Amino acid sequence: MTYIPISPNERDAMLNTVGVKSLDDLFDAIPQKHRFPELDLPPALTEMEAAALLNDMATTNENVREHLISFLGAGAYNHYIPAVVDHMLRRGEFYSAYTPYQPEISQGTLQAIFEYQSLMTNLTGMDVSNASHYDGATATAEAVNLAFAQFRGKRKKIVMSPTVHPQYREVVRTYSQGMGLEEAGDDATADLEVGPEALMSLVDESTMLVVVQYPDFFGRIHDYTKLIEDAHTKGALVCVVANPTALLMLKTPADMGADIVVGEAQPFGIPLWYGGPYLGFFTTKKSYVHKMAGRLIGETVDNRGQRAYVLTLTSREQHIKRERATSNICSNQGLLALASAVYMSTLGKTGLQQVANLCYQKAHYAASELSKIDGFGLCFTEPFFHEFVLCCPKPASEVNDYLLDHGILGGYDLGNDYPALKNHILMAFTEMNSKQEIDTLIEVLKEME
Amino acid sequence: MATIVEPTIFELSSPGRLGVTMPASDVPETALPPRNLLRSELPLPELAEVDVVRHYMRLSKFNYSVDDGFYPLGSCTMKYNPKINEDTCRLPGFLYTHPLQPIETVQGNLVLMFDLQEWLKEISGFTGVTLQPAAGAHGEFTGVLMMAAYHKSRGDSKRTKMLIPDAAHGTNPASAGMLGMSVVTIPSDARGNVDLKALAAACDDTVVGMMLTNPNTLGMFDENIEEVIKMVKDCGGLMYGDGANLNALLGIVRPGDLGFDVMHFNLHKTFAVPHGGGGPGSGPVGVSDRLLDFLPSPLVGIVEGGDDDIPPLYGFVTPKQSIGRMKAFHGHFGGGLVRAYTYISMHGPDGLKAISQFAVLNANYLQARLRSTYKIPYDRICMHEFVAEGSFEGSDVRALDIAKRLMDYNFHPPTNYFPLIVHEALMIEPTETENKDTLDRFADALIKIAEEAKSQPELLHNAPHITPFGRMDEVKAARELVLCCWLPENYETMK
Numbered sequence: 001m002t003y004i005p006i007s008p009n010e011r012d013a014m015l016n017t018v019g020v021k022s023l024d025d026l027f028d029a030i031p032q033k034h035r036f037p038e039l040d041l042p043p044a045l046t047e048m049e050a051a052a053l054l055n056d057m058a059t060t061n062e063n064v065r066e067h068l069i070s071f072l073g074a075g076a077y078n079h080y081i082p083a084v085v086d087h088m089l090r091r092g093e094f095y096s097a098y099t100p101y102q103p104e105i106s107q108g109t110l111q112a113i114f115e116y117q118s119l120m121t122n123l124t125g126m127d128v129s130n131a132s133h134y135d136g137a138t139a140t141a142e143a144v145n146l147a148f149a150q151f152r153g154k155r156k157k158i159v160m161s162p163t164v165h166p167q168y169r170e171v172v173r174t175y176s177q178g179m180g181l182e183e184a185g186d187d188a189t190a191d192l193e194v195g196p197e198a199l200m201s202l203v204d205e206s207t208m209l210v211v212v213q214y215p216d217f218f219g220r221i222h223d224y225t226k227l228i229e230d231a232h233t234k235g236a237l238v239c240v241v242a243n244p245t246a247l248l249m250l251k252t253p254a255d256m257g258a259d260i261v262v263g264e265a266q267p268f269g270i271p272l273w274y275g276g277p278y279l280g281f282f283t284t285k286k287s288y289v290h291k292m293a294g295r296l297i298g299e300t301v302d303n304r305g306q307r308a309y310v311l312t313l314t315s316r317e318q319h320i321k322r323e324r325a326t327s328n329i330c331s332n333q334g335l336l337a338l339a340s341a342v343y344m345s346t347l348g349k350t351g352l353q354q355v356a357n358l359c360y361q362k363a364h365y366a367a368s369e370l371s372k373i374d375g376f377g378l379c380f381t382e383p384f385f386h387e388f389v390l391c392c393p394k395p396a397s398e399v400n401d402y403l404l405d406h407g408i409l410g411g412y413d414l415g416n417d418y419p420a421l422k423n424h425i426l427m428a429f430t431e432m433n434s435k436q437e438i439d440t441l442i443e444v445l446k447e448m449e
Numbered sequence: 450m451a452t453i454v455e456p457t458i459f460e461l462s463s464p465g466r467l468g469v470t471m472p473a474s475d476v477p478e479t480a481l482p483p484r485n486l487l488r489s490e491l492p493l494p495e496l497a498e499v500d501v502v503r504h505y506m507r508l509s510k511f512n513y514s515v516d517d518g519f520y521p522l523g524s525c526t527m528k529y530n531p532k533i534n535e536d537t538c539r540l541p542g543f544l545y546t547h548p549l550q551p552i553e554t555v556q557g558n559l560v561l562m563f564d565l566q567e568w569l570k571e572i573s574g575f576t577g578v579t580l581q582p583a584a585g586a587h588g589e590f591t592g593v594l595m596m597a598a599y600h601k602s603r604g605d606s607k608r609t610k611m612l613i614p615d616a617a618h619g620t621n622p623a624s625a626g627m628l629g630m631s632v633v634t635i636p637s638d639a640r641g642n643v644d645l646k647a648l649a650a651a652c653d654d655t656v657v658g659m660m661l662t663n664p665n666t667l668g669m670f671d672e673n674i675e676e677v678i679k680m681v682k683d684c685g686g687l688m689y690g691d692g693a694n695l696n697a698l699l700g701i702v703r704p705g706d707l708g709f710d711v712m713h714f715n716l717h718k719t720f721a722v723p724h725g726g727g728g729p730g731s732g733p734v735g736v737s738d739r740l741l742d743f744l745p746s747p748l749v750g751i752v753e754g755g756d757d758d759i760p761p762l763y764g765f766v767t768p769k770q771s772i773g774r775m776k777a778f779h780g781h782f783g784g785g786l787v788r789a790y791t792y793i794s795m796h797g798p799d800g801l802k803a804i805s806q807f808a809v810l811n812a813n814y815l816q817a818r819l820r821s822t823y824k825i826p827y828d829r830i831c832m833h834e835f836v837a838e839g840s841f842e843g844s845d846v847r848a849l850d851i852a853k854r855l856m857d858y859n860f861h862p863p864t865n866y867f868p869l870i871v872h873e874a875l876m877i878e879p880t881e882t883e884n885k886d887t888l889d890r891f892a893d894a895l896i897k898i899a900e901e902a903k904s905q906p907e908l909l910h911n912a913p914h915i916t917p918f919g920r921m922d923e924v925k926a927a928r929e930l931v932l933c934c935w936l937p938e939n940y941e942t943m944k
Contacts, residue, residue, distance in 0.1 A: 004881050107918050
């Protein structure tokens with residue numbers, strides 16, 4: 001299959017205009033001994049053959065809509081996506097456009113992302129949102145960069161709660177390995193029962209940033225108001241990594257005094273897609289806008305007096321500031337920001353509140369029924385949103401294997417990351433889990449030997 | 450007051466209007482958390498589904514896209530995005546698999562990722578590939594982290610200097626800057642190659658390596674590439690290749706064969722993954738033997754060998770001295786990897802070579818057609834793109850004016866004011882998916898615009914004229930910093 005729309009006659013005419021005899025003559029600058037390698041790749045397929053091949057590969061998987069009942073979350077959630085979302089995403093005008101560098105012919109993208117920024121600030125309660133980041137983990141790492149820039153490198157300590165998503169903590173460590181930072185709190189063997197205020201024992205005058213998750217990785221809802229107040233008295237900034245679905249119901253991080261609120265907006269209209277692409281959101285206070293990484297859309301007018309939108313504060317970005325830029329980010333998650341904006345608009349305030357309430361209700365029904373089974377129980381007593389830690393009578397990996405034999409994708413095996421939690425599973429519930437599915441889970445677990 | 454062409458979704462909102470609603474709860478009700486943990490209000494829009502559809506349909510029509518027409522944005526490789534890729538990446542088996550599922554349940558995904566790693570290795574001549582990076586700049590950061598880790602593992606701690614040509618993409622210095630390296634800019638010579646004298650002067654035992662875009666942003670393949678690489682390696686440095694311009698090299702030359710140690714791919718450029726109005730991209734990174742152990746974790750590998758009857762079991766492996774994880778989960782699987790896999794599988798070795806041959810032919814054809822009208826400061830056979838000067842003697846017309854006027858001819862403008870080393874640069878990359886008629890119409894338009902620049906310069910200064918929006922007041926945007934909107938103040942009582 002080829003997508004090259006040039007006939008042999010046209011090719012020859014063009015070669016003639018260029019002044020060379022053959023296509024190969026265009027490549028004389030390439031060192032001869034390495035020119036035109038034979039690539040050992042499978043022969044080309046037609047569209048029909050490729051469609052069949054990819055369909056075969058896709059159907060080899062067991063998916064959470066057709067094969068498995070899923071209670072797996074841990075940073076990626078199986079939510080219902082209204083049909084409208086993908087219909088809008090499939091508009092070539094949106095998906096086959098580039099970054100809106102030419103605002104006169106990019107107002108569709110620009111206004112849509114401006115609205116996305118607005119939806120995120122209204123959701124988090126913060127002042128400003130960027131146009132998106134790669135994912136929740138990299139957005140968290142960029143929060144560290146913001147804090148580092150804010151203190152001009154004079155403060156070098158970050159305090160990260162062990163109840164921040166393990167992969168997010170890993171990404172922060174990767175990102176910061178050249179920065180000479182001191183990292184405290186990121187310890188999977190720490191006491192996980194203590195409240196968030198315990199982190200304050202690690203916060204001092206050299207701390208630039210405290211990072212907590214909301215609800216935390218175990219699903220627990222903490223009010224971070226006191227922690228944030230105390231961290232501020234030491235001069236540190238606080239970043240809250242938040243789940244957007246939970247924010248539909250819960251007190252906003254802004255109301256707790258957070259300086260930066262980031263997170264993963266995959267739950268808002270983006271399929272599980274085996275982990276990506278997802279959508280990192282990044283919101284902060286107006287006073288930090290010049291230190292924030294990523295693109296920003298601002299409102300203006302055109303020379304015809306029409307309200308319009310442009311990329312703004314571009315002087316922070318890599319193509320102007322080069323090695324002094326706040327970040328090297330260029331491509332972001334534009335189309336997925338559009339997906340989440342369409343998702344939020346289509347469900348609207350009422351539909352979104354229904355989603356949050358269903359997640360909460362299903363999780364609490366499941367928790368109450370699961371804790372009635374002999375040997376099982378809830379690990380923590382704090383309020384939770386749509387995830388909780390289930391304590392099992394045997395290793396989580398064995399329980400999950402048993403569930404999988406019954407067509408159930410169990411929760412996340414916390415023993416992978418926390419040595420003390422070998423018998424613990426992080427269970428997630430959304431509006432997609434019917435009572436019948438939950439009851440099946442209960443019945444199957446009751447019969448486990 | 451500015452005229453509102455399309456209200457925002459907040460302005461379109463009406464109290465009590467319903468869109469898509471959810472089923473009633475089917476479980477016994479649990480009380481909500483204590484009041485002090487709940488939010489007091491949720492100030493989000495309320496619209497009907499039809500309101501939403503019409504709003505986004507109207508917005509979409511304000512965009513110019515590859516599906517609308519020619520989009521010769523230099524270094525961005527705005528090629529046609531095949532429709533089949535939109536279908537394959539949405540197969541239910543891909544859409545509805547969770548990134549933390551047991552590997553036994555997602556062998557289809559893992560085979561696809563394993564094959565794609567192998568294919569990208571074969572195409573580029575590298576020995577290892579990670580699919581994790583989310584975009585080109587993210588891949589660059591990955592590469593620079595590996596370069597730093599390599600020197601550190603050898604106890605070579607005095608290397609802090611990254612050599613970067615003046616024709617490099619802005620992301621290159623920014624990536625090096627993220628690790629606190631000092632950037633040494635290497636000038637280009639009169640033929641658009643790296644200036645060898647300047648390079649020799651900069652090469653010493655403090656060099657981390659060099660980040661080279663080849664073909665560079667002038668569209669020139671460096672005629673001394675082997676010497677450049679040898680000089681960097683002789684002083685103990687590593688060679689980074691910016692793969693943004695790989696569309697010129699498929700089946701033409703493999704960067705790994707030339708001696709590059711590390712390179713990022715832009716699947717959203719070379720392998721037809723759509724740009725999505727700014728993303729998502731996908732930026733896998735290939736490495737030579739020297740950097741193999743430093744790749745991010747995890748990679749996809751065979752964790753249990755197979756035999757004639759049983760296929761091997763694919764899973765995740767961690768390189769020995771891995772720099773760690775670059776993002777959560779496994780890279781841009783659905784949006785990036787599945788589309789690129791589909792695209793490569795439909796091309797094969799000859800098809801890939803044809804892509805680069807015609808990308809280069811199209812660029813040279815346009816260059817030949819424009820040569821007598823526009824100054825081409827580095828005028829030789831170019832690769833997939835070339836740079837012209839957007840200004841004329843005795844005229845105050847600038848590259849920006851030409852770019853805006855092109856919109857009136859229904860073309861997307863080329864990249865302008867980049868690379869910085871060309872005065873009033875117009876950087877033109879046609880890609881291989883344009884036919885001769887389109888290229889001719891584009892060349893004709895640029896030639897006509899050059900005439901207009903002489904006869905009616907105001908036509909250019911005020912362009913565009915036929916687009917739904919005119920030139921923007923960018924100063925106002927930066928000064929007033931209106932970065933979001935809200936529901937109207939009297940929202941609850943307004944309707």
